[in-house]
Amino acid sequence: MKVITAEHLTKRFGAFTAVDDISFEVEKGEIFGFLGANGAGKTTAMRILCGLSKPTSGRGTVAGFDVARHPEDVKKSIGYMSQKFALYDDLTVAENIRLYAGIYGVPRKRIPGRTDEILQGLGFENERQTLVKSLPLGWKQKLAFSVAIVHDPHIVFLDEPTGGVDPAARRQFWERIYQAAENGITVFVTTHYMDEAEYCDRVSILVDGRMVALDTPAGLKRTYDAPTMNDVFFHLARGAQRGAD
Amino acid sequence: MPGLQAQHISKRYGKLVALDDVGFEVAPGEIFGIIGPDGAGKTTLFRILTTLILPDAGEATVDGLDMRRDVAEIRSRVGYMPGRFSLYQDLTVEENLSFYAAVFGTTIRENYHLIKDIYQQIEPFRDRRAGALSGGMKQKLALSCALIHKPAVLFLDEPTTGVDAVSRRELWEMLLKLKQAGLCVIVSTPYMDEAAMCDRVALAMRGRFMVQDTPAAIVAAYDRRLLAVRGDRMPALLRDLRTIDGVLTCNAFGDAHHVTVAPGLDTAALSRTLAAMGHADVAIMPASPGIEDCFMLISQSQGDAA
Numbered sequence: 001m002k003v004i005t006a007e008h009l010t011k012r013f014g015a016f017t018a019v020d021d022i023s024f025e026v027e028k029g030e031i032f033g034f035l036g037a038n039g040a041g042k043t044t045a046m047r048i049l050c051g052l053s054k055p056t057s058g059r060g061t062v063a064g065f066d067v068a069r070h071p072e073d074v075k076k077s078i079g080y081m082s083q084k085f086a087l088y089d090d091l092t093v094a095e096n097i098r099l100y101a102g103i104y105g106v107p108r109k110r111i112p113g114r115t116d117e118i119l120q121g122l123g124f125e126n127e128r129q130t131l132v133k134s135l136p137l138g139w140k141q142k143l144a145f146s147v148a149i150v151h152d153p154h155i156v157f158l159d160e161p162t163g164g165v166d167p168a169a170r171r172q173f174w175e176r177i178y179q180a181a182e183n184g185i186t187v188f189v190t191t192h193y194m195d196e197a198e199y200c201d202r203v204s205i206l207v208d209g210r211m212v213a214l215d216t217p218a219g220l221k222r223t224y225d226a227p228t229m230n231d232v233f234f235h236l237a238r239g240a241q242r243g244a245d
Numbered sequence: 246m247p248g249l250q251a252q253h254i255s256k257r258y259g260k261l262v263a264l265d266d267v268g269f270e271v272a273p274g275e276i277f278g279i280i281g282p283d284g285a286g287k288t289t290l291f292r293i294l295t296t297l298i299l300p301d302a303g304e305a306t307v308d309g310l311d312m313r314r315d316v317a318e319i320r321s322r323v324g325y326m327p328g329r330f331s332l333y334q335d336l337t338v339e340e341n342l343s344f345y346a347a348v349f350g351t352t353i354r355e356n357y358h359l360i361k362d363i364y365q366q367i368e369p370f371r372d373r374r375a376g377a378l379s380g381g382m383k384q385k386l387a388l389s390c391a392l393i394h395k396p397a398v399l400f401l402d403e404p405t406t407g408v409d410a411v412s413r414r415e416l417w418e419m420l421l422k423l424k425q426a427g428l429c430v431i432v433s434t435p436y437m438d439e440a441a442m443c444d445r446v447a448l449a450m451r452g453r454f455m456v457q458d459t460p461a462a463i464v465a466a467y468d469r470r471l472l473a474v475r476g477d478r479m480p481a482l483l484r485d486l487r488t489i490d491g492v493l494t495c496n497a498f499g500d501a502h503h504v505t506v507a508p509g510l511d512t513a514a515l516s517r518t519l520a521a522m523g524h525a526d527v528a529i530m531p532a533s534p535g536i537e538d539c540f541m542l543i544s545q546s547q548g549d550a551a
C-alpha cells in the first residue's frame with residue numbers, strides 16, 4: 001500500500017524553483033530517508049507533504065488524501081517532529097502527552113490509557129509529574145517522538161530529529177523509529193548523520209530541488225561504487241549549485 | 246609557549262553543574278576538539294575562555310594572558326564564532342566585516358590576506374544583507390569576521406551543527422589552513438567523526454572531560470573485543486544479539502551492528518545461534534573501533550562508576 005505518492009511535484013517561489021519535478025512513492029511501514037544539502041529543498045517538499053504549502057504543479061497524496069485539495073485530512077493522518085521540538089517546558093511529561101493527544105484528536109476517553117502506554121513504553125513511569133524542562137535532551141527527544149505518534153498516525157515526519165544528543169541516546173532514538181515502523185507507521189526522516197541513512201529502508205537524495213537518487217542504502221553504494229553513504233552523499237551533493245536555508 | 250592553558254575550570258548554574266574541573270592545553274598551530282553532546286558544557290567553557298563570563302573556580306591563560314586580569318587584552322587576541330549566528334542581519338556582508346575590523350582597530354585591507362581564501366567565496370555577494378545569506382555563506386562570513394583582527398586563538402562553537410556533509414568538509418579544510426598559519430584553534434562538535442580532523446580531542450559529557458588525547462591514542466586505548474555483525478533483518482538482529490550470552494553491548498553502526506563480546510566468545514557458535522533464531526545472511530567480522538565506539542564505552546563505564 002502506498003502511503004505517500006508524489007508525481008512531478010514542483011514548487012516555485014517567483015523565479016526560484018525550490019522543488020523541481022520530484023516523483024516517488026513510499027510504502028506502508030517503510031523508513032524513508034530524505035537527504036540533501038542545506039538548501040536542496042527538503043523543508044519545502046516536507047511542508048507540501050504535510051499539507052502546509054501547496055505545490056505549484058504536480059500532485060501529492062499522503063494517506064490517500066490529496067495534499068493540495070484536502071490538507072486538513074492530511075494533517076490529521078500524520079505526526080510531525082522537528083529538532084526544535086514543540087514540547088512545553090513548563091508542563092509535566094503527562095500534561096504534554098495529554099495536550100498533544102487532545103490536539104491530534106485522540107478521543108477523550110482514550111487519553112489516560114494512551115498516556116500510560118507511552119510512559120510505560122518509554123520507561124518514564126516515574127517521570128509522569130516531571131516538568132519537561134528538567135529532562136535530559138535525549139529523553140525530551142524520545143518523548144517528542146512518542147507525542148508525535150500519540151494518535152497512531154499513518155505517517156510520521158521527522159525533521160533532523162537526533163541533533164545534539166550523545167551517541168547512545170541517538171541509537172536509542174532510532175530503536176524507537178524501528179519499533180514504530182514495525183507497528184506499521186511509515187517514517188519519513190531527514191538527517192545530516194550519514195550513518196543514520198544506513199538505517200533507512202530506502203534513501204532519496206535531493207540536489208538543487210531535484211531527486212537525483214532513490215534506492216536502498218546498499219543499492220546506492222553499489223551504483224556509486226562507494227564504501228559508505230557519506231561517500232555517496234558527497235559524490236552527489238558536491239555538484240550542488242545553490243546553498244540556501 | 247602561549248596558546249591556551251586552562252586548569253580546574255568549574256561553573257555551576259544553581260544546582261546544574263555546567264563544568265566540573267576541566268583542564269587542557271592547546272599549542273599554537275594545533276587544533277583541539279571538544280567532542281560531546283548538548284549539555285557537555287562546551288558553550289559555557291568557550292564563554293569563560295573568551296572572558297564573557299567568569300568561572301566559579303579555575304585558572305586560564307589565553308595567548309599568555311590571564312583570564313581574570315587581562316580581560317580587554319584577551320578579547321583583542323581571540324576570535325570567537327558562537328554557535329548561533331550573531332552578525333548583524335541588516336548590514337551587508339561587507340558592512341559586517343568592516344564593522345568588526347573597525348571595532349578591533351584594523352581594516353579589511355590590512356588583514357585581507359588572512360581571510361582571503363574564505364572571504365573570496367562570499368565576496369561576490371558583498372552587497373547582500375547578511376540575513377539573506379544561505380547557511381553556508383553565513384558561516385563563511387562569521388568566520389571571516391572572527392579572523393579579521395588577526396587573533397592568536399580561535400574559538401569555534403559547533404560550527405558544523407546542522408550543516409550538511411559537503412559544507413562540513415569545506416569548513417574543516419579552512420580550519421586546517423588556519424592551523425598551518427599558526428593559529429591555536431579550539432573547536433567543539435557533536436559529530437564524533439570530526440575528531441579525526443583534530444590534533445587532540447577531549448570527549449566531553451555532562452560538564453566533564455572524560456578523556457583527552459590524540460584521536461589515534463583514544464582509539465588505541467579501546468580494550469574491548471569488537472565485532473561487526475550484519476544480517477537480513479537488522480532491527481530484529483539488534484534485539485536478538487542482546488539476549489545472547491557473551492554479548493556485552495550491541496549498537497547500530499551504519500550498515501552493521503557493533504557488538505562488544507566476552508573475550509572467549511566463539512564467533513562460529515554466535516553465527517549458529519543467530520541462524521537458529523531465524524537470521525539469514527549473517528556475517529560476523531572483527532571491527533576496528535572508531536571515536537564513537539570509544540565515546541560510548543567511556544561514557545558508559547564512567548556513568549556506571551558515578
